[in-house]
Amino acid sequence: MSCNNVCGCxxxxxxxxxxxxxxxxxxxxxxxxxxxxxxxxxxxxFIDFSTPPFDVAFFDxxxxxxxxxxxxxxxxxxxxxxxSLEDDxxxxxxxxxxxxxxxxxxxxxxxxLPDEEATFEALCQLQKLECGKWGLYSIDENGSILGDASDFxxxxxxxxxxxxxxxxxxxxxxxxxxxxxRVTFKIEDNYNECKNNFLTxxxxxxxxxxxxxxxxxxxxxxxSPNTSTDIFVDVNSIFTDGSMQPVPVKGLKVANFKVFxxxxxxxxSPVSVTEVSNGIYSLTGTYVSSSDAIVVLxxxxxxxxxLTVQIP
Amino acid sequence: xxxIGKVSIDEKRVLKLTKKQLDNIFSKGNxxxxxxxxxxxxxxxxxxxxxxxxxxxx
Numbered sequence: 461m462s463c464n465n466v467c468g469c470x471x472x473x474x475x476x477x478x479x480x481x482x483x484x485x486x487x488x489x490x491x492x493x494x495x496x497x498x499x500x501x502x503x504x505x506f507i508d509f510s511t512p513p514f515d516v517a518f519f520d521x522x523x524x525x526x527x528x529x530x531x532x533x534x535x536x537x538x539x540x541x542x543x544s545l546e547d548d549x550x551x552x553x554x555x556x557x558x559x560x561x562x563x564x565x566x567x568x569x570x571x572x573l574p575d576e577e578a579t580f581e582a583l584c585q586l587q588k589l590e591c592g593k594w595g596l597y598s599i600d601e602n603g604s605i606l607g608d609a610s611d612f613x614x615x616x617x618x619x620x621x622x623x624x625x626x627x628x629x630x631x632x633x634x635x636x637x638x639x640x641x642r643v644t645f646k647i648e649d650n651y652n653e654c655k656n657n658f659l660t661x662x663x664x665x666x667x668x669x670x671x672x673x674x675x676x677x678x679x680x681x682x683x684s685p686n687t688s689t690d691i692f693v694d695v696n697s698i699f700t701d702g703s704m705q706p707v708p709v710k711g712l713k714v715a716n717f718k719v720f721x722x723x724x725x726x727x728x729s730p731v732s733v734t735e736v737s738n739g740i741y742s743l744t745g746t747y748v749s750s751s752d753a754i755v756v757l758x759x760x761x762x763x764x765x766x767l768t769v770q771i772p
Numbered sequence: 773x774x775x776i777g778k779v780s781i782d783e784k785r786v787l788k789l790t791k792k793q794l795d796n797i798f799s800k801g802n803x804x805x806x807x808x809x810x811x812x813x814x815x816x817x818x819x820x821x822x823x824x825x826x827x828x829x830x
Binding site: 689713714715729730731732733734735736744745746 | 773775778779780781782785786789793796797798801802805809
C-alpha cells in the first residue's frame, strides 16, 4: 500500500504501532535548512547521507561550496514557532455520509526572527525564498535533522519537504517587543508526512543547533591598481554597523583566497596575502599580464560571489 | 602557512616559484618577509640534486 493512500480502503490491516524500546522521537523545530526543490538540471535536490562523516565540513560544503541551486540555506534559531494543523478535506453528503478525500492539506507555519536577526539585510536575504519552489529540512532542539525519507532506506537520501506560499514581513520594534521578521509558509498540499524520517544528533558529528548560518560578504576590487604580482581586494560584510560604512572582514589569510585564470580552472592562487589595513588585502603571486583573473574567497562560514579582476 | 605580522605565506606555493619569480614578487616589499621566503626556497632547492651533480653513466 502506498503511503499516500489516506484510508487504505479495502485493506484489512490496521495500524501496527508496536516499537522497540527507547525509540527516538523528533523534538520541537528549532531552525531550518531551506533548499531549492529542484536543481537547475531538473532533478530533485537531496542530502546524501551515504558517506560519513557528517561533520562541520560536510555541512559547510553543502552551505557554501556546492552550486547555488544545490545549497542548503540555514536559518538562525526561530522563535515563537506556531504550526497550525490543517484538517484534510472531507466530503460530506446531504444524507450524512462522508468520505475522506485523498487531498491532504499541508500544515501552516509561522516563525519569528527577533532583534539582531531582524535586520533589513536579513529581510532582503529571506525574501529570496519567496521566489521559486523551495523545500526544507527541520532541525529540532536536540540537533536532529528531518526530511522526506522516501528514498532513505535504500539510498540514504533525505529530500527536502516541499513548501509553498512563503511570505516574509518585517515588524518594526515597539514598546512591547523588538523588531522581528515574520516568515510564514505552508507544507505543500498532498505531501504526506508519513514519508518523513530523521537522523538524530548522535548520528551526526556536528550539533546543528549551534552551527552558524553562512555570513554573506562581498569581495570587491580594491582602490590600488592591480599589477602582475599583486591583486588588491576589499572584503566587507553585507551588514552595516549603523555608520553607513562597510564592515570589514578582518584577519583573512593566504589559505582564504584562491585565484584562477579567466578559464576558472587554471590555479594562480597567491603565494602570500597581506592585510594592508582592516579588510583590505593584497594577494601576492604571479598573474598573467593583460588578462582577467577570478578571485574566490574560501573562508568557512562565509560566502562571497567570485570577483573578476583585470591584470594590466 | 607562516604568519609574519599581517602577512601570511603559503610555503607550498613558494616552492613552485622560480628564483627569478620569487625575487620579482618579494624583493621590493617587506625585507623580513623576503628573507623568510628566500630561506624557505633556498632550503628546499638545496635538497634537490642538481643535474650537474649526477654521476656520469660512463
